[in-house]
Amino acid sequence: MPDSSPLPPVRLHPEAELARAALSTPLLSRAARLARWAGPDTRVDAGGELIEEQLPAAAELLGLSGDDAAAYAGEAWRVAVDAGLVEIVDEEAGTVRPGEELKLLTGGSPADVLAVWLAALETVVADAGVPDLDDLVDALDDGGEIDFSSLDWDPEAEADFLDGVLGNLYLLTVSEDGPGESPVPLPALAASMIVPDDMGEPTDDVLEQVSDAMMRLDDQFRMLEPVGLVVYQPVDEALMADADDEPAVPVDDTDVSRYGMVRLTPLGAYGLRARLLEAGFEAPAVGELADKGADALLDGTARFGRAAAQAETEQWLARREPSPAAGELLAAARGTDAGAPLRRLRCQQALSLIGAEAEPALREVLDDPELGGLARVWLSERGAAGVPAPSEELVFWLTIDTVAAQLAAEGNSEELQALVEGLAAQHGGFFSTAWRVEHPATADVLEAMGRLHPDKKVAKEARKAAFKARSQQGG
Numbered sequence: 001m002p003d004s005s006p007l008p009p010v011r012l013h014p015e016a017e018l019a020r021a022a023l024s025t026p027l028l029s030r031a032a033r034l035a036r037w038a039g040p041d042t043r044v045d046a047g048g049e050l051i052e053e054q055l056p057a058a059a060e061l062l063g064l065s066g067d068d069a070a071a072y073a074g075e076a077w078r079v080a081v082d083a084g085l086v087e088i089v090d091e092e093a094g095t096v097r098p099g100e101e102l103k104l105l106t107g108g109s110p111a112d113v114l115a116v117w118l119a120a121l122e123t124v125v126a127d128a129g130v131p132d133l134d135d136l137v138d139a140l141d142d143g144g145e146i147d148f149s150s151l152d153w154d155p156e157a158e159a160d161f162l163d164g165v166l167g168n169l170y171l172l173t174v175s176e177d178g179p180g181e182s183p184v185p186l187p188a189l190a191a192s193m194i195v196p197d198d199m200g201e202p203t204d205d206v207l208e209q210v211s212d213a214m215m216r217l218d219d220q221f222r223m224l225e226p227v228g229l230v231v232y233q234p235v236d237e238a239l240m241a242d243a244d245d246e247p248a249v250p251v252d253d254t255d256v257s258r259y260g261m262v263r264l265t266p267l268g269a270y271g272l273r274a275r276l277l278e279a280g281f282e283a284p285a286v287g288e289l290a291d292k293g294a295d296a297l298l299d300g301t302a303r304f305g306r307a308a309a310q311a312e313t314e315q316w317l318a319r320r321e322p323s324p325a326a327g328e329l330l331a332a333a334r335g336t337d338a339g340a341p342l343r344r345l346r347c348q349q350a351l352s353l354i355g356a357e358a359e360p361a362l363r364e365v366l367d368d369p370e371l372g373g374l375a376r377v378w379l380s381e382r383g384a385a386g387v388p389a390p391s392e393e394l395v396f397w398l399t400i401d402t403v404a405a406q407l408a409a410e411g412n413s414e415e416l417q418a419l420v421e422g423l424a425a426q427h428g429g430f431f432s433t434a435w436r437v438e439h440p441a442t443a444d445v446l447e448a449m450g451r452l453h454p455d456k457k458v459a460k461e462a463r464k465a466a467f468k469a470r471s472q473q474g475g
Contacts, residue, residue, distance in 0.1 A: 006282040006284065006303055007170070007171065007174070007276065007281060007282060007283045007284070008171070008174045008175045008176065008284075008304070008305065008308065009174070009284040009285060009286050009304050009308045009312070010170075010173075010174040010269050010273055010283070010284070010285050010286070011174075011285070011286045011308070011311065012266070012269065012270055012273070012285050012286070012287075013266040013267075013270070015110035015111060015114065016110045017266075018110065018114060018266065018267050018270050019110035019111075019113040019114055019117075021228060021265070021266065021267045022113055022114055022116075022117035022228060022267060023105060023113060024228075025117070025226065025227055025228035025267070026226040026227075027075070027076060027079055027120060027124065027226040027227045027228075028079070028083075028116070028117055028120050028227065028228075030062050030072075030073075030076035030079075031076045031077070031079040031080035031083060031085055031120060032080070032085060032102065032105055033061060033062060033076075034058055034061070034062070034073070034076055034077050034080050034085075034086070035080045035085035035086045035098050035099065035102045036098060036102070037058070037061055038080075038086050038096050038097060038098055039097070040095065040097075042054065042095070042096050043094045043095065043096075044081075044088060044094045044095075044096055045094060046091070046094075048078075048081045048088055049074060049077065049078065050073070050074060050077045051094070055070040055073050055074060056069075056070065058073040058074075058076075058077060059072070059073040062076065075124075075127065078123060078127070079120045079123050079124070079227075080099075082119055082120070082122070082123040083101060083116050083117075083119040083120045083123070084099045084100065084101030084102075084116070084119065085098070085099050085101050085102045085105075085116070086098065086099050086102075087099035087100070101116050101119075104116055114270065117227075117228075117267075117271070118271060118274055120227055121227055121229060121271050121275075122275075124223060124224060124226075124227045124229075125162065125166075125224070125275075126159075127223060128162060128219075128220040128223045128224055129155065129158040129159045129161075129162050129220070130155075161193060161213075161216075162220060163275075163279075164193050165189055165190075165192075165193055165217060165220075166272055166275075167272075167276070168189060168192045168193065169184060169189060169230075169262065169264050169272075170264065170269065170272040170273070170276065172184055173263075173264040173269060174269065175305075176305035176306075176307055176308060181263065182263070183231070183233065183261035183262060183263040184261065184262055184263065185256045185257070185259065185260070185261055186214050186217055186218065186221075186235065186259055186260030186261065186262060187210065187214055187256065187259050187260070189217065189262065190210045190211075190213035190214045190217055191210050193213060194206060194209045194210045194213055195210065214235065214259065214260065215235070217260070217262075218234055218235045218260055221234075221260070221262050222234060228265055228267045228268065229264070229265065229267070229268040229271055229272075230262050230263060230264055230265060230268055231262070231263045231265060232260070232261070232262050232263075233257065233260060233261040233262075234260060235258070235259055235260045236258040236259070238258075239258060239259070273285065284300070284304075286308055286311050286312050286315070287312065287315050288300075288312075289301070289312055289315075289316060290312075290315040290316050290318075290319055291319065292316075293328070293332070294316075294325075294328040294329045294331065294332035295332040297312070297313065297316050297329075297332070297346075297350070298329070298332050298333060298343040298346045298347055298350075299339065299343065300312070301313065301346050302339060302342045302343065302346060302408070302409075306349075309346060309349065310349065310353070313346075313349065313350045313353060314353060316350075317350070317353060317354065322354045322355065322357030322358060323357050323358065323360060323361060325354065326351060326354055326357070326358035326360075326361035326362065327361040327364075329347045329350050329351060330347060330351075330361055330362070330364075330365055330371055332347070333346075333347035333370075333371060333374070334368075334370050334371065335370075336370075336440050337440075338408075338440070338441075339408070340370075340440075341401045341402070341404035341405035341408060341441060342404075342405045342408040342409055344370070344371070344374055344401060344405060345402070345405035345406070345409065347374070348374050348377070348378065351378055352378070356382070358378070359379065359382075359384060362375040362378050362379055363375070363379070366387075366388060369394075369397070370401075372390070372394060373390060373394050373395070373397065373398030373401070374398070376388070376390050376394075377398075392433075393437075396433060396434055396437045397437055397438070397439055399423060399434070400434065400437050400439045400441060400442050400445050401439060401441070402419075403416070403419065403420070403423075403445045403448070403449070404439075404441035404444065404445050406419065407444070407445070407448055412448070412451065412452055416448075416452065417452045417453075417454075420448075420449045420452045420453055421453060421454070423449075424449070424453060424455075424458050424462075431446070431461045431462055431464070431465035432465070434446060434465055434469075435465040435466070435468040435469040435472070436469075436472070437469075442469045442473075443466050443469040443470040443473060444466075446462050446463075446465045446466035446469055447462070447463065447466040449462040449466075450462035450463035450466060
């Protein structure tokens with residue numbers, strides 16, 4: 001799984017659409033058919049599995065054929081039991097009947113359907129981490145227990161590895177600079193779990209580990225596709241000369257698609273987010289703040305990328321009248337805490353979506369020391385009449401506030417570096433005045449400008465100004 005920092009917000013499809021997708025997945029639809037088929041004559045073993053004699057009939061019902069038909073039927077049955085579509089009436093007699101959850105697939109809400117699908121997903125994810133059945137049989141000891149050491153398989157480590165891979169796939173999919181709806185090469189996903197971030201050229205040993213991981217993931221994604229989690233293009237079997245060979249990690253982009261490509265579906269994004277939330281991660285979704293106050297909106301979107309922040313804000317504004325919404329946003333943007341500059345930036349971006357109806361609220365704050373600069377910018381950009389000129393003190397305060405917001409939003413980005421260079425070039429004596437600005441972030445902003453400016457002389461001026469500002473603040 002990803003680390004504990006907040007994840008990027010995901011844009012989920014509507015629940016009704018996701019529920020339809022869940023119902024149409026091969027595995028859940030098979031499980032539902034078996035649940036409707038289950039009756040007084042259906043028998044299961046002590047573990048709730050269909051007895052071997054009934055697997056052919058189950059496979060025939062599902063239209064399955066071939067060597068793996070019984071295994072696929074058994075998997076669908078296991079999902080039906082785990083998801084509550086089938087209920088075991090008498091464990092000793094091995095009798096079953098359709099479960100209460102089966103009714104939800106036709107008569108429940110979209111949320112009900114998705115709850116059943118999530119239960120099915122958990123079964124499949126758990127199964128995906130289990131070795132081949134033949135290997136398990138070979139690993140049974142004299143007492144009928146599995147000798148894990150002979151399998152070279154650690155169940156907990158395998159589950160953690162698959163969770164980590166799925167977490168990385170989620171991150172790549174929901175991140176604004178990730179592939180989005182584009183498929184992710186399997187080698188890249190495997191390498192994300194194996195190759196250390198600070199490693200330059202991977203060693204042969206690391207490349208071999210990546211190759212091993214690719215083959216494990218190839219099997220696992222083949223299992224996860226029928227439940228609707230991913231769309232998967234398997235590893236090209238022509239790359240393997242025989243059953244014992246594993247394809248080497250590709251060295252160029254031309255062949256990468258032959259090594260497996262995986263894409264998270266909209267339903268899969270919903271499912272992985274639910275699993276992340278269950279595991280205690282902070283996994284926001286666009287639209288969650290629409291019914292909350294402006295303070296929650298500005299704080300919540302502070303860590304969002306621009307596109308996600310705008311999408312969230314548009315949903316928030318759609319539920320409110322423009323003029324009161326503008327006033328609420330401005331009130332929430334006030335503050336001297338560390339998060340205040342970014343709140344004001346998000347407020348400014350939100351106000352740009354409102355239009356002329358926001359003008360009265362902005363005129364009311366023209367004399368506000370924290371919002372007056374923001375208001376002047378907004379009004380001037382729209383050609384409003386009677387906008388008072390800002391004082392030099394207000395200009396410098398707004399400049400510090402803007403840079404502080406950009407630092408919080410994007411860190412040391414190229415865009416911020418360009419802003420810093422522009423400020424230093426436009427105002428010859430910028431640093432001799434800027435250190436006096438009574439803003440909580442003045443020293444931090446000047447230090448950042450010293451880091452970012454490519455001219456050593458200018459950077460030194462910025463650092464000196466930062467020192468003066470910190471001394472003035474008493475620290």
